[in-house]
Amino acid sequence: MLDLTKATDGHVHTIALTGELDHASTPRLHEELARLRLSAGDRLVLDLAELSFCDSSGLTALLAAHEISLGAGAALELATPPALLVRILRTTGLTEVFTVRDADRDRARAEVRSRR
Amino acid sequence: MCAAGTGLGDSEESNEDGDPTVRDSRTVFSSLLEDDTEELYDNAPCGYLSTLMDGEIAKVNDTLLGWLGIRREELVGVRRFADLLTGGGKLYHETHYAPMLRMHGQVRELALDLVAADGRRLPVLVTAKVKTGQEGQPLLVRITVFDARERRAYERELLAAKRKAEEERARLERLTGTLQRTLLPDALPVIDGVDLAAHYHVASSDQVGGDFYDVFPLGGDRWGFFLGDVCGKGPEAAVLTSLTRYALRAAAVNDADPVAVLTTLNTVMLHQRRPGAPRFCTVIFGVLEPDRDGLTVTLAGGGHPPPLVLRRDGEVSPLPTPGGQLVGVLPGARFTAATTRLRPGDVLVLYTDGLTEARRADGTMLEEEGLAEAAVAMTGENADGVVGSLVRLLTDWSRSPSDDTAILAIGNPVTAAAALQEAGCST
Numbered sequence: 001m002l003d004l005t006k007a008t009d010g011h012v013h014t015i016a017l018t019g020e021l022d023h024a025s026t027p028r029l030h031e032e033l034a035r036l037r038l039s040a041g042d043r044l045v046l047d048l049a050e051l052s053f054c055d056s057s058g059l060t061a062l063l064a065a066h067e068i069s070l071g072a073g074a075a076l077e078l079a080t081p082p083a084l085l086v087r088i089l090r091t092t093g094l095t096e097v098f099t100v101r102d103a104d105r106d107r108a109r110a111e112v113r114s115r116r
Numbered sequence: 117m118c119a120a121g122t123g124l125g126d127s128e129e130s131n132e133d134g135d136p137t138v139r140d141s142r143t144v145f146s147s148l149l150e151d152d153t154e155e156l157y158d159n160a161p162c163g164y165l166s167t168l169m170d171g172e173i174a175k176v177n178d179t180l181l182g183w184l185g186i187r188r189e190e191l192v193g194v195r196r197f198a199d200l201l202t203g204g205g206k207l208y209h210e211t212h213y214a215p216m217l218r219m220h221g222q223v224r225e226l227a228l229d230l231v232a233a234d235g236r237r238l239p240v241l242v243t244a245k246v247k248t249g250q251e252g253q254p255l256l257v258r259i260t261v262f263d264a265r266e267r268r269a270y271e272r273e274l275l276a277a278k279r280k281a282e283e284e285r286a287r288l289e290r291l292t293g294t295l296q297r298t299l300l301p302d303a304l305p306v307i308d309g310v311d312l313a314a315h316y317h318v319a320s321s322d323q324v325g326g327d328f329y330d331v332f333p334l335g336g337d338r339w340g341f342f343l344g345d346v347c348g349k350g351p352e353a354a355v356l357t358s359l360t361r362y363a364l365r366a367a368a369v370n371d372a373d374p375v376a377v378l379t380t381l382n383t384v385m386l387h388q389r390r391p392g393a394p395r396f397c398t399v400i401f402g403v404l405e406p407d408r409d410g411l412t413v414t415l416a417g418g419g420h421p422p423p424l425v426l427r428r429d430g431e432v433s434p435l436p437t438p439g440g441q442l443v444g445v446l447p448g449a450r451f452t453a454a455t456t457r458l459r460p461g462d463v464l465v466l467y468t469d470g471l472t473e474a475r476r477a478d479g480t481m482l483e484e485e486g487l488a489e490a491a492v493a494m495t496g497e498n499a500d501g502v503v504g505s506l507v508r509l510l511t512d513w514s515r516s517p518s519d520d521t522a523i524l525a526i527g528n529p530v531t532a533a534a535a536l537q538e539a540g541c542s543t
Contacts, residue, residue: 060394
């Protein structure tokens with residue numbers, strides 16, 4: 001099961017992934033990525049906070065997103081990847097290839113702290 | 117003015133009985149309504165019969181007599197319902213039909229074969245209900261018999277289609293198995309001074325797995341080995357596995373330096389890539405150099421989980437190749453090498469993530485930490501023993517592993533001479 005939610009706000013394109021990115025569901029993310037119209041200077045954000053599983057097939061979609069962004073002169077960000085994906089990125093030597101942002105999680109934590 | 121007579125009561129004039137056309141159609145309609153029930157009973161589009169509680173036929177309609185080609189007087193008061201059935205049907209009647217009728221007062225849609233006078237079999241569906249008297253005492257059994265020839269033919273077609281699908285599936289599994297074997301070594305080579313063992317598990321029998329391994333000669337008492345995992349499953353993964361295996365073996369002939377071999381593989385795979393559909397593998401490639409008192413292993417990792425070194429003395433540690441990147445996607449991918457020396461009794465274990473991602477029913481994963489912990493108990497075993505223990509660990513963790521798994525263990529065997537030497541040292 002994978003839910004994809006798309007949003008475009010000016011130059012920022014966001015795809016939020018909820019569920020499992022595996023052999024069965026990855027083609028749908030590939031389709032969404034192929035449909036994107038990215039311009040130079042745009043930002044593509046893959047929101048991974050609700051991603052519960054990712055295997056090697058899923059990784060091909062993230063690599064495709066990287067390739068598409070690079071080709072268009074856009075910047076790709078992986079937002080709040082789960083620990084499982086962070087481990088995969090580390091094992092496959094891709095930590096430096098992707099820009100990983102945990103800003104939202106940090107902000108949420110900061111807010112929780114400031115309320116105390 | 118009117119096209120009256122085509123229907124009933126569709127104009128003012130048609131309400132007058134004086135209109136001859138209206139009278140005609142009404143006559144037809146009322147003759148339909150006055151169809152006498154006896155006539156309907158006899159010529160209904162299904163067979164009817166009634167029997168006494170002991171099965172003796174008391175009444176039967178013309179339809180059924182026509183199907184059977186039997187005259188009424190040959191049946192009524194002479195034969196029982198079971199007499200109309202085939203041998204198997206009679207048995208079924210005794211064991212199921214009659215008891216069900218007694219217990220529930222009815223049976224529904226039983227598939228039976230009647231035997232006609234000329235010996236033909238008539239596939240029918242039988243529904244029967246017991247008629248009871250005012251005190252609830254059973255009086256007789258009413259039976260309807262439906263012609264099921266079409267339906268039975270349809271069922272036969274379904275069965276034939278199912279059998280065909282099963283045959284196709286078996287054929288696919290044989291084909292997949294054959295293809296799978298071409299992607300793995302027939303048998304591991306026998307190497308003096310090296311102890312080898314492997315395990316390979318494909319999660320689904322109709323999909324070629326994406327894991328691979330091999331051990332092969334490089335000449336001059338040096339041996340190459342690799343183990344890896346291509347992304348995806350099925351035919352595309354098989355193509356990529358095939359490409360990877362041959363590229364690795366060919367590259368190693370030219371220059372067996374592990375970093376150089378992975379760099380060549382990366383170049384070959386990049387040449388094969390299709391835009392928008394990245395395909396990659398993660399792999400460890402290495403070289404074995406046995407010598408008089410040990411075994412030197414040099415390897416490079418391309419985005420693959422680090423192998424584990426099981427020392428004979430009980431120590432377990434990963435052999436990382438930090439920063440090594442997956443192969444086939446990034447131009448100029450970085451690979452790093454690592455070296456270790458295996459003394460007698462030490463075993464190096466390479467594996468794919470099917471092992472570390474084994475999940476228990478509650479969802480917890482074995483993971484690299486869990487594997488390293490469990491491996492402590494396996495130190496001191498030979499390569500075969502370690503692989504056996506790892507397979508047991510895998511099946512302990514997940515009863516039916518959902519991911520492909522490959523394991524390759526490379527050990528330096530404890531020879532009699534080494535054991536003697538050790539014994540000598542310790543005294």
